[in-house]
Amino acid sequence: MYVNQNISTKSFPLNTGDTIPAIGLGTWKSTGPVAREAVKNALLAGYRHIDTAMAYGNEAQVGAGIRDSGVPREKIWITTKLRNNWHHCAKWGLDASLRELGVDYVDLFLMHWPVARDPMNPGQALKDWSFVKTWHEMQKLLSTNKVRNIGVSNFGIHNLEILLHDPLTTVIPAVNQIELHPYNPSPKLVAYNTSKGIHTTGYSCLGSGSSGVCEDSVVKRLAEKKGKTPQQILLMWGIQKGWSVIPRSTKQSQIESNFDLDGWCLTRTEIRQVDGVQSRCKIVGDGFLPMKVFFGDDE
Numbered sequence: 001m002y003v004n005q006n007i008s009t010k011s012f013p014l015n016t017g018d019t020i021p022a023i024g025l026g027t028w029k030s031t032g033p034v035a036r037e038a039v040k041n042a043l044l045a046g047y048r049h050i051d052t053a054m055a056y057g058n059e060a061q062v063g064a065g066i067r068d069s070g071v072p073r074e075k076i077w078i079t080t081k082l083r084n085n086w087h088h089c090a091k092w093g094l095d096a097s098l099r100e101l102g103v104d105y106v107d108l109f110l111m112h113w114p115v116a117r118d119p120m121n122p123g124q125a126l127k128d129w130s131f132v133k134t135w136h137e138m139q140k141l142l143s144t145n146k147v148r149n150i151g152v153s154n155f156g157i158h159n160l161e162i163l164l165h166d167p168l169t170t171v172i173p174a175v176n177q178i179e180l181h182p183y184n185p186s187p188k189l190v191a192y193n194t195s196k197g198i199h200t201t202g203y204s205c206l207g208s209g210s211s212g213v214c215e216d217s218v219v220k221r222l223a224e225k226k227g228k229t230p231q232q233i234l235l236m237w238g239i240q241k242g243w244s245v246i247p248r249s250t251k252q253s254q255i256e257s258n259f260d261l262d263g264w265c266l267t268r269t270e271i272r273q274v275d276g277v278q279s280r281c282k283i284v285g286d287g288f289l290p291m292k293v294f295f296g297d298d299e
Contacts, residue, residue, distance in 0.1 A: 024049025039065025087116035151175035
């Protein structure tokens with residue numbers, strides 16, 4: 001369990017020998033000039049990890065925000081993701097993201113979902129294709145110098161087992177990015193990731209307004225006790241549990257507050273208190289996909 005107090009400079013090791021910053025800025029639902037400003041403000045506040053995706057429609061704004069910040073590209077960890085309808089042409093998908101971002105490479109390229117959608121009919125899965133084939137194409141990208149690490153997102157144990165046991169899978173995902181907060185802790189999946197040498201990144205780590213995670217009585221009580229915000233408690237909980245976090249915000253004050261995690265930590269007892277919350281709420285579902293990817297067996 002991590003107890004060092006310099007969270008702003010902490011990073012987690014990956015199975016590739018690379019390291020990923022413990023905290024980054026998530027940009028889901030951030031678009032246009034607001035996304036650009038949020039990225040710039042985050043980097044000026046000290047963040048060194050920016051997470052985006054082709055499906056977010058904001059890669060150009062993210063790239064502009066990076067350039068606006070003046071922080072050198074080589075000091076920033078950029079994560080983006082392959083869109084579902086680009087599974088059959090991962091190389092082109094990566095190139096499209098690089099053009100939008102205005103960079104020569106990304107540090108982490110994730111398969112956004114374990115579903116290959118038919119580009120001509122998004123409501124259907126692509127025939128004669130599978131996410132395993134997509135991964136095999138992504139493996140080839142490591143030799144192009146356009147991506148440093150590859151990984152997956154929204155993969156449960158069931159689909160990871162399929163991927164890892166395929167004879168043509170030669171690269172273990174460096175990262176599995178999944179929804180993680182006290183109302184959706186997924187301990188079995190996190191433990192499985194760890195057992196396979198896959199680092200876990202938590203998205204929606206602050207829950208959402210509808211989930212009520214930040215209003216949970218345990219979280220609020222700890223925040224008052226520690227003199228911190230509920231959001232800071234949730235982020236520290238995740239980092240001390242061993243995963244990186246990518247909180248999303250577009251407000252400068254919130255961006256700065258979320259990053260203000262140095263000089264304190266949660267005790268083991270306090271972590272167990274957060275672990276023990278009883279409410280459950282999964283924010284991101286799979287109903288919009290042509291096939292099921294969440295099976296409720298990762299708790």
